Amino acid sequence: MSENKISIENACKYFYGKERRGAASKFVAIRNVSLDVREGELLSIVGPSGCGKSTLLDLLAGLEPLSDGAIYIDGGKVTGPDLRRGIVLQGYALFPWRTVRENVEFGLEIKDAEKKEMKETSQHFIKLVGLEDFADKYPHELSGGMRQRVALARALAYGPEILLMDEPFAAVDAQTRETLQEELLHIWEETRKTIIFITHSIDEAIFLSDRVAVMTSSPGSIKSILSVDIERPRNSDRATAEFSSLRREIWSLLQNDAARGDEIEQEYCGEKAV
Amino acid sequence: MNRVLSSLHRRLASVYLLIVFFALWQIVPSAGFVNATYLTPLFRVIREIPIVGYFNLATDVLISLKRVAIGFLISTAAALPLGFVLAGALPKLAKFLNPLLLFLSQIPPFILFPVFVIIFGVGESGIVTVIIWSAVWPILFNTISGINMVDPLLVKCARSMCADKLTIFLEVVLPSSLPSIMTGMRSGLTLCFLMLIGAETMGANSGMGWEINMAQRMAVIPRIYLMALIVAVVGLAINYLFEWIERTLITWKEAERDALA
Numbered sequence: 375m376s377e378n379k380i381s382i383e384n385a386c387k388y389f390y391g392k393e394r395r396g397a398a399s400k401f402v403a404i405r406n407v408s409l410d411v412r413e414g415e416l417l418s419i420v421g422p423s424g425c426g427k428s429t430l431l432d433l434l435a436g437l438e439p440l441s442d443g444a445i446y447i448d449g450g451k452v453t454g455p456d457l458r459r460g461i462v463l464q465g466y467a468l469f470p471w472r473t474v475r476e477n478v479e480f481g482l483e484i485k486d487a488e489k490k491e492m493k494e495t496s497q498h499f500i501k502l503v504g505l506e507d508f509a510d511k512y513p514h515e516l517s518g519g520m521r522q523r524v525a526l527a528r529a530l531a532y533g534p535e536i537l538l539m540d541e542p543f544a545a546v547d548a549q550t551r552e553t554l555q556e557e558l559l560h561i562w563e564e565t566r567k568t569i570i571f572i573t574h575s576i577d578e579a580i581f582l583s584d585r586v587a588v589m590t591s592s593p594g595s596i597k598s599i600l601s602v603d604i605e606r607p608r609n610s611d612r613a614t615a616e617f618s619s620l621r622r623e624i625w626s627l628l629q630n631d632a633a634r635g636d637e638i639e640q641e642y643c644g645e646k647a648v
Numbered sequence: 649m650n651r652v653l654s655s656l657h658r659r660l661a662s663v664y665l666l667i668v669f670f671a672l673w674q675i676v677p678s679a680g681f682v683n684a685t686y687l688t689p690l691f692r693v694i695r696e697i698p699i700v701g702y703f704n705l706a707t708d709v710l711i712s713l714k715r716v717a718i719g720f721l722i723s724t725a726a727a728l729p730l731g732f733v734l735a736g737a738l739p740k741l742a743k744f745l746n747p748l749l750l751f752l753s754q755i756p757p758f759i760l761f762p763v764f765v766i767i768f769g770v771g772e773s774g775i776v777t778v779i780i781w782s783a784v785w786p787i788l789f790n791t792i793s794g795i796n797m798v799d800p801l802l803v804k805c806a807r808s809m810c811a812d813k814l815t816i817f818l819e820v821v822l823p824s825s826l827p828s829i830m831t832g833m834r835s836g837l838t839l840c841f842l843m844l845i846g847a848e849t850m851g852a853n854s855g856m857g858w859e860i861n862m863a864q865r866m867a868v869i870p871r872i873y874l875m876a877l878i879v880a881v882v883g884l885a886i887n888y889l890f891e892w893i894e895r896t897l898i899t900w901k902e903a904e905r906d907a908l909a
Contacts, residue, residue: 455807455808455809455810457809459808461805461808463801463808465801467799467801467802467805469802469820470900471826471899471900480809480819481809481810484815514900532809
């Protein structure tokens with residue numbers, strides 16, 4: 375276990391609905407997810423929407439308690455949020471009343487960093503994501519891609535060992551998306567963080583990751599974990615034979631699930647009041 | 649030359665209608681289209697100023713403003729923390745209280761004026777209570793809705809960075825709901841002022857509303873118009889002042905709207 379940075383053991387998450395006819399309805403968001411992530415690894419989780427990817431990330435972040443099972447980071451059990459994990463949420467989640475610099479400094483303020491150190495650190499990460507000319511702008515003055523960079527810089531600024539990213543590039547256009555992917559790889563190579571990257575784009579997952587975990591829906595569980603043995607730096611045209619065969623493999627895993635997903639959902643509706 | 653004219657035009661565009669309004673106010677009665685006894689021409693209204701006395705007018709305005717300030721401050725001091733606690737810490741209680749609060753907020757303060765006088769006595773406290781009653785509701789409701797509308801993603805993001813509850817309140821919830829709170833405070837302030845003039849006509853011995861009441865009783869029609877004019881100017885001034893405060897506090901609001909458009 376020592377070489378694993380993150381160790382998820384039989385993680386389960388249930389949500390309880392309102393009581394109906396005397397019984398509370400139970401929704402299984404995640405069932406028996408087990409996953410090990412190595413130090414410095416970039417692992418993607420792909421799955422259909424609503425398969426519990428984001429819930430899994432919330433559990434990893436310590437934002438939600440597990441219903442069953444456990445998550446260990448460096449052998450220590452996750453019990454709550456921790457500055458050793460940085461999070462980049464879907465939809466930027468920048469504070470609109472803070473400038474780029476102030477957004478990046480948010481985590482440092484909570485850490486009670488010294489003014490001078492804070493300024494140097496934020497400057498460093500703003501530069502790393504290429505926004506040094508925009509440091510004093512407000513989020514609304516930036517494009518989608520720039521906002522995403524700010525969110526990344528903010529998560530990196532307080533020095534986490536692990537970066538959790540929830541469909542971070544879903545809201546930007548295709549061109550920007552590819553640029554951001556390459557920038558992320560560049561930053562990853564420079565900082566050597568352990569990254570868990572959630573996405574619903576198969577191409578994105580293959581292009582970025584060392585391994586891809588495929589999730590199935592309702593209840594969310596991991597169906598398969600594939601190694602991406604494509605040499606880095608990877609070809610950005612994504613048309614090699616290896617790339618295509620991986621894409622096909624993941625696609626068919628997800629297809630099967632989509633066909634079965636309807637059945638499962640119907641079953642679930644039938645037994646709503648468990 | 650043309651450019652100068654057009655820039656002048658752009659600057660004045662918003663006041664053209666006012667200029668026309670004041671011109672008509674003067675011309676229509678003095679040309680005899682309307683009986684000048686009922687509609688006093690503008691210049692005659694202005695000549696009423698020295699008759700009332702500059703000092704008296706200034707005192708009226710200041711006394712009314714003092715009452716507005718006291719009433720507004722008390723209602724803000726009561727409604728803001730109540731809104732924070734109800735929306736932030738006790739959402740179930742807020743839901744439970746909501747119908748009652750909505751019901752109470754619909755009662756015009758003037759109806760309660762006699763009750764206030766019985767409880768709080770004749771004079772200042774009765775008047776101030778009317779103002780507080782009018783301002784408390786918009787501030788309270790806007791504070792609650794502002795806090796309810798805080799983007800949960802931002803709270804989640806702050807939590808992920810280990811922000812404690814106080815930090816989340818001060819750094820996320822408060823700035824997020826500030827635009828809504830300011831809107832509530834502004835409508836509260838406007839209502840304060842309107843209700844004050846009414847309350848002063850009912851039970852005061854000073855202030856702008858009292859002056860209007862006196863003019864009515866003595867049937868000094870120009871003075872009624874003069875006081876109406878002064879009330880409008882002071883009301884506008886208060887509104888502008890508050891708008892300015894809003895603009896300096898909320899630098900990001902306008903642009904946020906642009907981004908949505």
